Amino acid sequence: MSEQVLLRRRGKVAPHLKDYIESGGLEGLRRAREMGPEAVCRLVTESGLNGRGGAAFPTGRKWDAVRSQPEPTHYVVLNSDESEPGTFKDRALIDSDPFLVMEGLLIAAYATQSERIFLYVRGEYAPQTRLLWDCAEELAAGGHLKGLGPNGSDVAVELRRGGGAYICGEETALFRSIEGYRGEPMSKPPFPTVQGLFRKPTVVNNVETVANVPDILTRGADWYKSRGTARSSGTKLYSISGHVARPDVYELPFGAKLSDLLELAGAGNGKPLEAVLLGGAAGTFVFPRDFDVELSYEGAAARGATLGSGAVIAFAEGTNLWQVAERLGRFFAHESCGQCVPCRVGTQRQYEILHELAGGAGGARERALLRSLSQVMTDASICGLGQTASTAVRSLLDAEAQGALAG
Amino acid sequence: MAGDFKISVDGREVTAHEGETILQVLRREEVETPTLCYHDNLTPAKACRACVVELKGSRALVASCERKAEAGMEIQTESERVVNARRGVFELLLSQNDTETAPNLVAQAQRIGADPEHYSGLRYERPLYDDNPLFVRDYEKCILCYRCVEACGVDAQNTFALTVSGRGFEAGIAAGWGETMPDSACVFCGNCVAVCPTGAIMDRREHQMRVQGRYDESQMQVTQTTCSYCGVGCQLELHVDQRTNEIVKVTSPETHPVTFGFLCVKGRYGYSFTEAGRE
Ligand SMILES: Cc1cc2nc3c(=O)[nH]c(=O)nc-3n(C[C@H](O)[C@H](O)[C@H](O)COP(=O)(O)O)c2cc1C
Ligand code: SF4
Ligand code: SF4
Numbered sequence: 001m002s003e004q005v006l007l008r009r010r011g012k013v014a015p016h017l018k019d020y021i022e023s024g025g026l027e028g029l030r031r032a033r034e035m036g037p038e039a040v041c042r043l044v045t046e047s048g049l050n051g052r053g054g055a056a057f058p059t060g061r062k063w064d065a066v067r068s069q070p071e072p073t074h075y076v077v078l079n080s081d082e083s084e085p086g087t088f089k090d091r092a093l094i095d096s097d098p099f100l101v102m103e104g105l106l107i108a109a110y111a112t113q114s115e116r117i118f119l120y121v122r123g124e125y126a127p128q129t130r131l132l133w134d135c136a137e138e139l140a141a142g143g144h145l146k147g148l149g150p151n152g153s154d155v156a157v158e159l160r161r162g163g164g165a166y167i168c169g170e171e172t173a174l175f176r177s178i179e180g181y182r183g184e185p186m187s188k189p190p191f192p193t194v195q196g197l198f199r200k201p202t203v204v205n206n207v208e209t210v211a212n213v214p215d216i217l218t219r220g221a222d223w224y225k226s227r228g229t230a231r232s233s234g235t236k237l238y239s240i241s242g243h244v245a246r247p248d249v250y251e252l253p254f255g256a257k258l259s260d261l262l263e264l265a266g267a268g269n270g271k272p273l274e275a276v277l278l279g280g281a282a283g284t285f286v287f288p289r290d291f292d293v294e295l296s297y298e299g300a301a302a303r304g305a306t307l308g309s310g311a312v313i314a315f316a317e318g319t320n321l322w323q324v325a326e327r328l329g330r331f332f333a334h335e336s337c338g339q340c341v342p343c344r345v346g347t348q349r350q351y352e353i354l355h356e357l358a359g360g361a362g363g364a365r366e367r368a369l370l371r372s373l374s375q376v377m378t379d380a381s382i383c384g385l386g387q388t389a390s391t392a393v394r395s396l397l398d399a400e401a402q403g404a405l406a407g
Numbered sequence: 408m409a410g411d412f413k414i415s416v417d418g419r420e421v422t423a424h425e426g427e428t429i430l431q432v433l434r435r436e437e438v439e440t441p442t443l444c445y446h447d448n449l450t451p452a453k454a455c456r457a458c459v460v461e462l463k464g465s466r467a468l469v470a471s472c473e474r475k476a477e478a479g480m481e482i483q484t485e486s487e488r489v490v491n492a493r494r495g496v497f498e499l500l501l502s503q504n505d506t507e508t509a510p511n512l513v514a515q516a517q518r519i520g521a522d523p524e525h526y527s528g529l530r531y532e533r534p535l536y537d538d539n540p541l542f543v544r545d546y547e548k549c550i551l552c553y554r555c556v557e558a559c560g561v562d563a564q565n566t567f568a569l570t571v572s573g574r575g576f577e578a579g580i581a582a583g584w585g586e587t588m589p590d591s592a593c594v595f596c597g598n599c600v601a602v603c604p605t606g607a608i609m610d611r612r613e614h615q616m617r618v619q620g621r622y623d624e625s626q627m628q629v630t631q632t633t634c635s636y637c638g639v640g641c642q643l644e645l646h647v648d649q650r651t652n653e654i655v656k657v658t659s660p661e662t663h664p665v666t667f668g669f670l671c672v673k674g675r676y677g678y679s680f681t682e683a684g685r686e
């Protein structure tokens with residue numbers, strides 16, 4: 001197994017601040033305070049850290065955009081809604097090292113000169129909510145929130161629990177949810193860095209993203225970039241499930257091969273695989289001919305795939321992938337917020353057509369219909385949910401057309 | 408003019424004014440653009456996606472009703488993606504809604520060549536709510552344009568009786584938690600009726616006449632008058648059935664500088680005194 005960075009305290013440290021500090025914790029925050037906000041943003045940009053929530057936006061640039069907004073009130077939001085099927089790495093990360101996540105957030109608040117941190121945690125994640133909140137309280141009691149905010153003020157931490165809607169992981173819907181409205185995505189622009197939560201400049205980051213930050217502060221950008229590829233720095237967490245002997249969260253440097261990961265998890269359990277769903281429900285099916293794909297943002301993109309949030313679901317030979325697609329279709333139809341026509345009606349129609357195909361019915365007409373519908377949803381939907389609700393389906397249609405699908 | 412700038416529309420350079428939306432520019436330039444949820448006097452809901460255009464540099468298409476024009480924007484309104492998306496929006500709606508009282512939707516669908524049979528599947532099935540004397544709600548006709556929610560909310564009435572509830576295909580307009588209108592916060596101003604583009608919320612008299620097959624648009628005569636109830640002086644349009652000389656409904660012009668089409672319960676529904684003493 002390769003070097004564990006993010007998961008190094010997994011199973012080793014009880015979540016108490018004293019132990020965390022003894023094992024090197026809070027050193028990153030101390031360094032940040034020495035450097036000042038602007039230099040922290042610059043360092044994070046230099047490290048090449050990209051957002052791990054799916055969109056892979058450069059984290060340092062996002063922070064610096066918020067830091068330099070003329071509007072004085074800024075916020076930091078932790079996106080811990082993690083509701084995509086097959087994605088559970090944030091939960092594992094909070095379980096194994098909640099202080100690392102909190103330290104990353106405090107650094108984010110300092111670097112962006114934010115007055116408040118909102119922890120938005122998936123409703124079903126009760127133990128993780130407890131862990132994060134206990135850590136926040138211990139950090140506050142220890143005086144570690146002092147002087148991090150604008151003009152040396154203290155930063156405040158607030159907790160919000162999700163109400164069981166996948167769409168509330170989408171950043172603008174998440175803001176609406178925190179504000180007390182229905183979780184409906186808003187248009188971008190304006191981007192959250194300009195007008196986010198309560199219309200104030202806001203950094204929203206994934207759990208895994210912020211967990212990378214403390215080490216960047218203590219060990220530097222060069223150390224960080226020494227792991228990974230030229231365009232994807234550091235290590236990445238993968239949630240593997242499906243037909244594997246050891247479903248779990250694995251940490252690998254960017255640049256590893258999908259086949260390495262599959263081997264680690266004991267994919268297929270002795271049997272060959274039919275395909276892998278890479279990147280979660282909004283990802284693509286990857287077939288054995290592409291199992292040598294390099295797991296990096298650029299490597300995945302070169303094969304028309306995406307890493308998404310790092311979800312990998314394996315399907316053993318003989319699995320009916322149309323049935324898998326039908327299940328994904330049902331997920332999107334169920335989770336669409338219902339705001340825009342292409343997604344509200346489109347995901348329902350997509351599910352209905354997939355239901356036919358999964359049952360062995362449906363022919364060329366249904367396939368053509370899926371394709372034109374996919375184009376409508378991808379082009380005209382308001383947010384990423386509708387825009388990617390047909391990505392996996394399209395990859396399946398393509399594979400089928402190329403004869404890559406068994407039976 | 409100060410604050411004017413150029414944008415390109417289908418390869419043609421046109422002038423836009425500071426603060427204008429793309430749709431406003433398109434309208435002035437007479438570039439035909441379908442719209443459903445957009446309403447001149449309401450905040451753009453950007454929900455129907457009928458007005459999408461292709462904006463250079465943007466991955467997805469953008470809603471022209473909401474997006475402000477910026478200097479140098481390059482916009483396509485007739486590209487394959489735009490045509491496909493717009494048609495898709497109408498075809499999806501035609502596959503789920505009862506469009507009997509939505510002639511505007513049907514006409515626009517025909518104009519862009521939408522095929523009502525393109526998609527099939529589950530229809531949008533809802534009970535009919537006939538729970539008050541003034542208007543009827545028939546949500547099988549509802550396209551979830553958000554107009555009624557906005558009119559009842561901050562855009563006009565500030566009553567907040569209506570909201571969207573549920574999600575996905577099950578999302579729908581509701582008054583509180585499944586309450587009837589009389590039990591809700593509703594003050595019966597009828598402003599939701601005034602903005603509804605599909606007849607999903609309809610004045611009860613018109614609804615009754617339609618059910619009985621008595622409603623005939625060609626028999627309607629519109630009489631302009633001023634509301635006699637208070638000193639605000641809202642302009643009213645009385646829609647009178649010439650056959651019976653009965654008021655069927657009352658509206659106000661959307662362009663009127665006092666009302667912008669919005670009225671209160673008295674102006675919109677307090678007209679039965681005109682029928683006093685009739686046989
Ligand atoms: C439908 C939908 C669901 C999402 N769910 C999550 C989520 O659960 N967690 C997350 O971190 N990002 C999620 N995202 C991505 C966020 O919108 C946002 O890009 C991310 O939180 C930014 O953080 P990062 O830059 O650290 O990746 C979701 C996006 C969409 C469109
Ligand atoms: S794409 Fe789907 S989830 Fe996103 S705003 Fe539209 S209806 Fe809601
Ligand atoms: S009648 Fe007026 S108050 Fe009642 S729901 Fe309609 S807009 Fe709201």
Ligand code: SF4
Nearest residue numbers: 549550552553555603
């Ligand atoms: S009831 Fe009418 S105004 Fe309200 S959302 Fe439906 S179609 Fe739009």
